[in-house]
Amino acid sequence: MKCSKCGAEVPEGSGFCGSCGATVGTAPAKGQGQFSQWWASTAALIGRDSVVVVVGIGVILLCLGTFLSWISRDGPDVLGLQVTAGPVVLALGAILALTLVLSRGGTPGAWSVVILVLSGVCLVLVFQTMIWIDDQRYYDMGAGLYVSMVGGFATASGGLLETMRVLKK
Numbered sequence: 001m002k003c004s005k006c007g008a009e010v011p012e013g014s015g016f017c018g019s020c021g022a023t024v025g026t027a028p029a030k031g032q033g034q035f036s037q038w039w040a041s042t043a044a045l046i047g048r049d050s051v052v053v054v055v056g057i058g059v060i061l062l063c064l065g066t067f068l069s070w071i072s073r074d075g076p077d078v079l080g081l082q083v084t085a086g087p088v089v090l091a092l093g094a095i096l097a098l099t100l101v102l103s104r105g106g107t108p109g110a111w112s113v114v115i116l117v118l119s120g121v122c123l124v125l126v127f128q129t130m131i132w133i134d135d136q137r138y139y140d141m142g143a144g145l146y147v148s149m150v151g152g153f154a155t156a157s158g159g160l161l162e163t164m165r166v167l168k169k
Contacts, residue, residue, distance in 0.1 A: 016040030018047075051165070055100050055115060055158030061151030062093035062122060068144025071133055080144045085125040089148055092122050096155055103162070112166065115159035123152040 001010045001024065008019035017024055021041030046053050066080035066089055080086035096118050103111030126149045133139045 018044035049104070051158045051162045052100065052104065054161060055096065055155050058119070058151045058154030058156075058158060059093050059097045059100065061147050061154060062096070063090055063151075065144045065146075065148030065151055066090040066093075068147055069142030070129060070145045070148075072140040072142045073138065077142055080148065083129055085129045089122050089125055092118050092125075093151070096122075100158075112159050112162035115162065116156060119152055119156035119159055123149070123156065126152055 001012060001014075002008070003010050003017035003020060003022055003024060005022035006017060006020040008017055010017050010024050014024060016022065016037060018040070021037045021044070023037060066086045068080060069077035070080040070083050070086060071078035081090065096115065099111050099114050099118065103115070126145060130141060130145060130149075133141050133145075
């Protein structure tokens with residue numbers, strides 16, 4: 001079966017086009033159409049390109065972590081944006097998001113090294129902050145530091161996935 005909107009091949013029994021997300025066959029129930037259409041196109045993207053998902057989640061975690069507590073102490077907690085490395089990690093997260101968009105429009109794998117380097121810089125800043133906090137005996141590490149660290153590892157994993165995909169071809 002062909003999609004009436006974009007002409008792509010649609011498997012039998014599918015309610016949506018995996019390429020453009022248009023409804024195929026019967027009309028969806030009122031109120032559920034837009035969400036179902038969005039979910040079908042999102043699921044198609046996830047199936048087509050896992051790197052987008054991994055790096056995208058990593059970027060969200062990197063940026064979210066800077067808005068959470070990085071240092072816990074007796075007084076008010078210190079947010080990631082109040083620590084020297086925090087704004088840099090946030091800016092690198094935004095650059096990683098831009099790099100992800102650019103990587104999908106250009107040569108496959110050309111941006112994977114950029115993603116790996118930016119992820120590495122984020123991780124170095126996070127670990128440097130962790131070491132500094134550990135040296136200060138009266139401070140504890142906040143959850144935001146760990147969230148940013150997981151985001152850095154996720155974006156680095158996405159860069160490795162992209163590199164492996166290119167090397168496999």
